[in-house]
Amino acid sequence: MSTHTFKLNGEQVTVDVEDDVRLLWVLRDVLKVTGPKYGCGINVCKACTSHINGKAFNPCSVQVKDIKSTDEVTTIEGLAATTDQELHPMQEAWLEEDVAQCGYCQPGQIMAAVALVKKVQAEGRAITDDDLDSIRNVCRCGTYFRIRKAIRAGAAKM
């Protein structure tokens, strides 16, 4: 067991856990931050999508020892605080479109959407159907069409 420290949703956190435990379980089982969901554990379903230093990543596939003390991890719980609003514009768009059904994949979908829009905006262009097709997050309720609409609406306000 060893000590690991990093910034989580704006606060410095320290955990005592074995080096090789994947960050998803450090978040969920040790720190009780349960917004990122388990759907596969092998970086396929993307239900755990969160941000590291502002970029999307999947904590199911990162050992806690590979997170540096200066790294900033943001989960869905900390997304709104990255803006100065009560909700991130993407969360607002999600409510507008009533995207969610069961909701299990939606934290990961929103985190993926925010990162995708930022990436596209950094490239100085508008989001395309091809960009939306590149999203790998599984929604077994099949809300894909509303996800597409919400991302376009959220992007317009980002």
Added chain:
Amino acid sequence: MAADLRLGTPAEASVPSPPQIAALFDLEDLQDTAGLATANLITITINSDGTASFALPRAEVGQGITTSTSMIIAEELDLPVEKVNVSLAPARPELVFNQLTGGSNSTVSTYTPIRVAANIAKGALLQAAAIELGYAVDQLTSKQGVITAPDGKSTTYGKLAVKAAGATTKSVQVDLKARSAFTVVGKPHTRVDARDIVTGKKQFTMDLQVPDALPTMLCRATGLNGHPTGLANEAAILAMPGVTDVAVIPTGVAVRAKTFGQCIDAVRAMKAQFGASVVGAADDESILAELRKAEIPLAVPKLPLLGIQVDTDFEFMFRSSAALETNCAIADVRDDHATIWSGLKSPIVAQGKIAEAVRLPVSKVTVNVVTGGGSFGHKLFHDPALEAARVSKAMGKPVKLMWHRVDEPRQGRMHPMVTSRCRATMLGDQVLTFEQRHTSVTTDFSHGLGEMLVATAADLPPGLVGVGLSQSIFLLTQDLPYNFGVVTQLLDETDTHFNTGSMRSIYSQDVACASELTVDLMAKKARKDPLAFRLANIKYPEVKAVLEKVAEVGNWGRTMAPGTAQGIAVHREYKGATAFLVEIDCRPETVNRKIANGVGGPRVTKVVVAVDAGLVINPRGIEAQMMSAASDGIGLALTNSTHLKDGHFLEASWDNYFYTREWNAPIEFECVIMPSSSDQPGGVGEAGVPASFAAVACAYARATGTVPKRFPINHDTLSFDVKPYVPSLPESPTDGLSHTY
């Protein structure tokens, strides 16, 4: 492909068909009848903060019933929806058959009892207000939780809550709000849990913090349902980081640890021994051969003397009903009582089976129903709750048990493999006979529907006397919406070894795909457009209406580029009717798109739905269910199936089991909800799946000129590398930081 549009075909050409059993008494009626005796054993509580609470004896799994139920209560109580809190009731054995969430029956069966309860509560509040304000009840008005007297004085539900509570049981008359006065029901409403979902606050079973309920997983057999016979390295496993306990239960070797990651590591290190697959070395082809042997002959002879015959024969492969939330449950089993938390659609059956397994009286087993992360029929069963209870008992500790994704398609519940054959006899463009013979691997109904059938035997229509359980459920769900002369649809089942279940619309998804493809072929023989042929033979006005609407909105018959086409299909069930019109792109540049670790294939570019769901509670919720049905239909027709080989299933990931992904999703989607004069809501959770599947299949056949025989069309191409079986779970990757974006 261009379609000829001949909407003007006279309807009198069709040969009337007598009503099928489901037209007179269907699965909804069965559930309503079975639950009737206890349907009113419900309580709506008015709290002193002015809110109303209700513990719904059904499971919310994404279908939106906590939202629609909140709306129904808000409507009848004259409260804002935000002031109604609907939770899920724990298992209440006294409800007997009135706590099963299935057959899209929740709102169908609870609508009136909940309105009555809310109305009684409002009546009591008005009585209390009359005393407080000094006016007669009929002089008072209630709005948004405030009761106002003619002089302008007012009081609130919150202030009246205690005074209005009755100390005695009495009989009261209720006068339910007239439909014309509705202000909430029928208006679009965002899900009541939407904000919790988008902020990560919504809690699923795995998010609950039950003291000392540590992560627990199972090492499962390579072969289907292989029983564990031992663990050769127990001491080594117990010495692994984080591990606290191991135990052998009938479905695998369990390990409990500080984190799920350490459970995965421990399962990977286990030298566990298992018995063989319960299906030996069976594969798709051997099970298909069993089905072929079990098929019953068609009654109408082949090669009739007169007219023309259309014969079809389709194969539908196994497919997983797993949700994104894998099977999971929390159990705390003590010597004298037990507590369970899980997403359970049949919690009373679960409670009974768990009590039996842990040797406790039913009254000592509390079963909490947790909002589920999807179901699709999966949560009708309590497999993970039973496992968690067994593991907790064996270890003497609370456990939070979760299935690994790998185990879902390999050992989890699935929709059975099916063959479906149709034979239609036609004279000119008149249809004289239509037969369908559905042959299926057995569907498991041990979740409570079987008991309902036995209990309601006296109310069942005569056609169900003497037929088996599955045949009964089949007959209660099938009602071909056409006048095709003599119509018979029958089921035959074989092989009971598989872990099956009622996956979203049970038999209907395959029945409708087969019958609607056959209808397209019949139209071709009659030299009619698919829509015109359907309209000429349609049996019900509401089915005709949804077909006409979808054709109009979807611009049926528009000129399409070669390799692309429209498809149209309709289905009648759940006290309603649903029509889908889809456009598919089967051009090589689309089909052969390169998708890393995925299947591109044909793309359904556009989906238009028209649905008659009876009385509409929440149009936003209905649209969501139709969108979901579109995604299901696309997957069922094109991509998602499991492959059986050497006695086990090959799929082990969402990149093996190709449920519809963003790159397969429609670019355009439109849903029209038909106005209905009905006072009864229909079921919507499953209603769209059969017509959606059928419409995609019909569009594919029209675009390619080839009617597929086997579904999904991708099944014969294994589009992934099979993951190992030993160890039973894959290692979690460690390279996540090299894939950031």
